[in-house]
Amino acid sequence: MDRRAFLATLLVSTAITALPAFAAPVVTYEVTPELIAAAKAEGTVVFYSSLDVAVAEKLAAAFEQKYPGIKTKVERAGSERVFQRVGQEYGSNIHNVDVAETSDAVHFVVFKRNGWLAQLQPAEVAKLWPETARDPDGYYAAFRAHLSVIGYNTKQVKAEDAPKSFADLLLPKWKGRMVKAHPGYSGTIMTATHALSQTLGWPYFEKLGQQRVMQVQSSTEPPKKLAQGERSVEADGNEYNIFMLKESGVPVEVVYATEGTPITIGNGAIFKDAPHPNAAKLFYAFMFSKDAQQLTSDVGGLRSFHPGVVEKPDRTPLSKIKLLYSDPQKLDKEIEAIKKKYEEYFGT
Amino acid sequence: MSTASDFRIPVRRGSIDWSKPVFMALVAFLAVLVLLPLSWLVYFAVTDQAGKVTFANFVAMATDPTLRRPFILAIGMSLSVGALSCIIATPLAWFVARTDMPGRSFVRIFVTASFVTPPFLGAIAWEILAAPNSGILNVVYRSLFDLEPYDHIVDIYTLPGLVFAISCYTFPYVFTLVSNALDRVPSDLEEASAIQGASLYTTLRRVTIPLVLPAMLAGSLIAILQALTMFGSPAILALPAGFHVITTKIWSLFQYPAKPNLAAAISMPLLMFTILLLWTQRSILGRRGYTTLGAKSGVPRLTELGHWRWAAWAFTALVLLLTVVLPYLALIQTALTRTVAEPLSLASFTLDHVRFVFFEFSATSLAMRNTFLLGLMTATVGTGLALVTAYIVSRNVVKGGWMLGYLATIPVAIPGIVLGVGLFLAYSNSILPLYGTIWILLIAFLTIEMPAAYQQLSSAFRSVHVELEEASRILGATRMETLRTITAPILRSNVIATWCFVFIGTIRELSAMILLTTADTKLVSVIIYDLNESGDLGAISVLGLMLLAISFVIITIANRLPLFGGPKLTSLRG
CATH class of the missing domain: 1.10.3720.10 (MetI-like)
Incomplete structure (x- = not known):
């Protein structure tokens, strides 16, 4: 292979020479008995995911229960690690992955541009998903959405003292008492940082950087640091992890900031060179089925685009939350600048 | 004719001196092992993303x-x-x-x-x-x-x-x-x-x-x-x-x-x-x-500390408490309680983390198998390579032997994560398609463990006087025979120690592996790291304790096996 092309694909740099995108019509498919039989013959499906590891394993177990005889291999890592791994593997022609999902929408823009995705869409997605939550060419679709929220430990902070807004986080009383995740590692936080830098501006982050914030990597981690009692307030982190902890009796609570709450769309897709193409199709369709979507909502606290999913009553519905969006096409070009500024303010 | 055979002088077995060919083979092997990823690194350092020669990287570093x-x-x-x-x-x-x-x-x-x-x-x-x-x-x-x-x-x-x-x-x-x-x-x-x-x-x-x-x-x-x-x-x-x-x-x-x-x-x-x-x-x-072991050796003398015995004991207890006892207790508690903050009690006790690791987390058994397979392979091959290398270098067997010492030591200077990239580049092309197999991990482990193994054995060689080996050579043994029958047995405890060093080093290595493992070639250290990034301390504790338990078993067995001269180990120390 040409060395330059090899490196480019290896590192999934922006310099990738994109394969020409053919404007082929969207291919939708149903789960048929033939598909199930073919998937069972393959026997395995490999799922790269950035879901919380417990949720990912539960999703896999539900799939195995519904379609016995198909083993699900879950490769769980942070979004950026999943992205890096797929890039490394496809760069050296290793086709391990059947289905992948990450919480960084930029990844699927890049995957699609590289021509690595299969143009397949489950019928359920075509029928039920809003147009904004699926790729117009049918290469990927929003498997989930989740929010990056402020949160606090209710044993350490009374509800009336808790921060109500991002501006509150800059109060001296929170100095040394906050935890937050890293945009270089977490797709959720990169998306949130992009959205917040547009809404609040960089001076907000500059001031937050002077609050001696404990810096963790994955956006699943700040809620766990709250649960552990290591810090009282999280400046960002997954809403769904707080739901999961709270519902198991841990004293943590979500805050929807008055300025708005950043939302992250987590896409999923089938890879073109999937080693188990039929099992991949079956698993991918299952991911968007009402059962799976209800499951990830119930045990995972994730937000679903499936209209049939019923959320637990004590969760605030998305319609009542002021949401802040980030455009993946724009974000793709700004990642470098965001990381540089972030390191300047936070040290890493 | 029959008389001739009766009086035949005993033929020296293995009378060909294999040291030259062994040396050449080692040089070639170590050179590939070490220099291939290293040359990729050097090449990368002086080029830009597009492959053009530049010093911009060094300028950025300085400014x-x-x-x-x-x-x-x-x-x-x-x-x-x-x-x-x-x-x-x-x-x-x-x-x-x-x-x-x-x-x-x-x-x-x-x-x-x-x-x-x-x-x-x-x-x-x-x-x-x-x-x-x-x-x-x-x-x-x-x-x-x-x-x-x-x-x-x-x-x-x-x-x-x-x-x-x-x-x-x-x-x-x-x-x-x-x-x-x-x-x-x-x-x-x-x-x-x-x-x-x-x-x-x-x-x-x-x-x-x-x-x-x-x-x-x-x-x-x-x-x-x-x-x-x-x-x-x-x-x-x-x-x-x-x-x-x-x-x-x-x-x-x-x-x-x-x-x-x-x-x-x-x-x-x-x-x-x-x-x-x-x-x-x-x-x-x-x-x-600094030769301290000659053909004759005295028994080490024990110093009587008197009242200072208890001060020494207190110092030792404090060190062991901080480095081993407290951390282990912390891991055990975390493995068995719901969240880290709770003290271990009947109310907070749970086997959730244990169940999760063994029955829900799909990566566990594969990662365990890979880790121990690679540990055994790396320890055995690596110790053998290091032994021969250290021998050739310390005994000046061939001209230019010192080069081997440097080759074997260089990897220590390469941060694991960078070595991981070098190896990835070197072994993922169409000529050497090893990425995605456990062989690239074996190569990585051998490269990483070589310096420590070599350092250990060469410092052991330095303290064994050459006179014993000379005696063996004068009696007609070749270098390789002497190494096998004299030097290796004397160094037996060092060889076992090195084997264990390498084995332990292998199962706990993380940084180079992060870029080299795939779904089929997972390692326990990597899944522990992945779990840490998402804050799953309970599952980490379970996996970590399991890793520790199995390592202890392996070391105990290695020390007891008669093959390794277990019982004689202590007498040799005296």
């Missing part, structure tokens, strides 16, 4: 403060680790090997436990113990003195905290080398000193310490290099504190959009720093003869 700072911190950190390890380990080794301190026989077991503990697991355990707010030690401290939340006595998320957490798991390098050396210091020299009227202190200073100085230096050097190239512990403790060391900085350069060229350039000064260290060690050791 960008976010690149300079990690260097200063990393060098300060690793020198502190070296010093602290030496300060902890040297008295400990002396107490155990040469004094009548009570409970000596247990100390080696505890030190082995510390050595077996992967540093990143230790760092996680120390997070559980000494995080400023939720750390168990701080919680106890606050409840004892009735203090406010956030008052704390220790904070592990600081530079001193990091130095401490790393030293807990690097001091065994110094301990093992120094205590082995002390075992071999003939007591006649010390007795001579005592007869001349020297006090205990003077004898220590003038006789014993100079004799074990090479071991102290070699051990501290390993500790420094380990700290310098370590990724796991700084990633766990330095990043939350808001600072980078070199390895974590390099790792962050591989996040999207990756800058491998800059990462390669950053590793160049690290390489030079390491070479400087090795050169210093060589020139210090080169000045004196």
Whole structure:
């Protein structure tokens, strides 16, 4: 292979020479008995995911229960690690992955541009998903959405003292008492940082950087640091992890900031060179089925685009939350600048 | 004719001297092993993303403060680790090997436990113990003195905290080398000193310490290099504190959009720093003869400490408490309680984490199998290679043998994560398509473990007098026979120690593997790291304790097997 092309694909740099995108019509498919039989013959499906590891394993177990005889291999890592791994593997022609999902929408823009995705869409997605939550060419679709929220430990902070807004986080009383995740590692936080830098501006982050914030990597981690009692307030982190902890009796609570709450769309897709193409199709369709979507909502606290999913009553519905969006096409070009500024303010 | 056969002079078996061909093969093998990834690194350092030659990477390194700072911190950190390890380990080794301190026989077991503990697991355990707010030690401290939340006595998320957490798991390098050396210091020299009227202190200073100085230096050097190239512990403790060391900085350069060229350039000064260290060690050791095991040897003399016995005991107990007992207890508690904050009680007890690791987490069994398979392969092949290399170098078997020593030592200077990239580039093309198989992991492990194995065995060779081997050669044995029948048995305890070093080193290696493992070639260390990034401390504790238990079993078996001369091990020490 040409060395330059090899490196480019290896590192999934922006310099990738994109394969020409053919404007082929969207291919939708149903789960048929033939598909199930073919998937069972393959026997395995490999799922790269950035879901919380417990949720990912539960999703896999539900799939195995519904379609016995198909083993699900879950490769769980942070979004950026999943992205890096797929890039490394496809760069050296290793086709391990059947289905992948990450919480960084930029990844699927890049995957699609590289021509690595299969143009397949489950019928359920075509029928039920809003147009904004699926790729117009049918290469990927929003498997989930989740929010990056402020949160606090209710044993350490009374509800009336808790921060109500991002501006509150800059109060001296929170100095040394906050935890937050890293945009270089977490797709959720990169998306949130992009959205917040547009809404609040960089001076907000500059001031937050002077609050001696404990810096963790994955956006699943700040809620766990709250649960552990290591810090009282999280400046960002997954809403769904707080739901999961709270519902198991841990004293943590979500805050929807008055300025708005950043939302992250987590896409999923089938890879073109999937080693188990039929099992991949079956698993991918299952991911968007009402059962799976209800499951990830119930045990995972994730937000679903499936209209049939019923959320637990004590969760605030998305319609009542002021949401802040980030455009993946724009974000793709700004990642470098965001990381540089972030390191300047936070040290890493 | 029959008479002729009756009086035939016995033919010397293996009379061909194999040392030349073995040497050539070794040079070729080590060169490929070491130089292939290294040349990729050098090439990357002086090129840009498009493959054009440039010095921009080095200019960026000199001008960008976010690149300079990690260097200063990393060098300060690793020198502190070296010093602290030496300060902890040297008295400990002396107490155990040469004094009548009570409970000596247990100390080696505890030190082995510390050595077996992967540093990143230790760092996680120390997070559980000494995080400023939720750390168990701080919680106890606050409840004892009735203090406010956030008052704390220790904070592990600081530079001193990091130095401490790393030293807990690097001091065994110094301990093992120094205590082995002390075992071999003939007591006649010390007795001579005592007869001349020297006090205990003077004898220590003038006789014993100079004799074990090479071991102290070699051990501290390993500790420094380990700290310098370590990724796991700084990633766990330095990043939350808001600072980078070199390895974590390099790792962050591989996040999207990756800058491998800059990462390669950053590793160049690290390489030079390491070479400087090795050169210093060589020139210090080169000045004196330190042979301590000749054909005749005295029995080491035990020093009676008197009342100081209890001071020694207290020091030892404190060290073992901090490095082994408390971290292990913290892991056990975390494995068995719902969240880290709760104390272990009937109400908080749960087997959820155990169930999750063994029955829900799909990566567990595959990762366990890969890890131990690779551990066994690397330890066996690696020790063999290092033994032959150390022999050729230390006995000047062939001209230019010293080159092998350098080749075998170079990988120590390459941070694991960078080596991972070099290996990935070298073995993922169509000529050598090894990425995605366990063979690329075996190559990576061999490369990473070679320096430590070689250092251990070559320092062992330095302390065995060549006269025994010469006797064997005069009686007609070839070099390879002498190595097999004389040198290797004398060094048996060192060979076993090296095998264990390599095995343990393999199962706890993390940084190079992060870029080389795939779904089918998972390792326990990598899944532990993945779990840490998402904060699943309970599952980590279960996996970590399992890893530790199995390592102990392997080491115990290796020490007992008659094949390895288990029972004779102690008598040889005497």
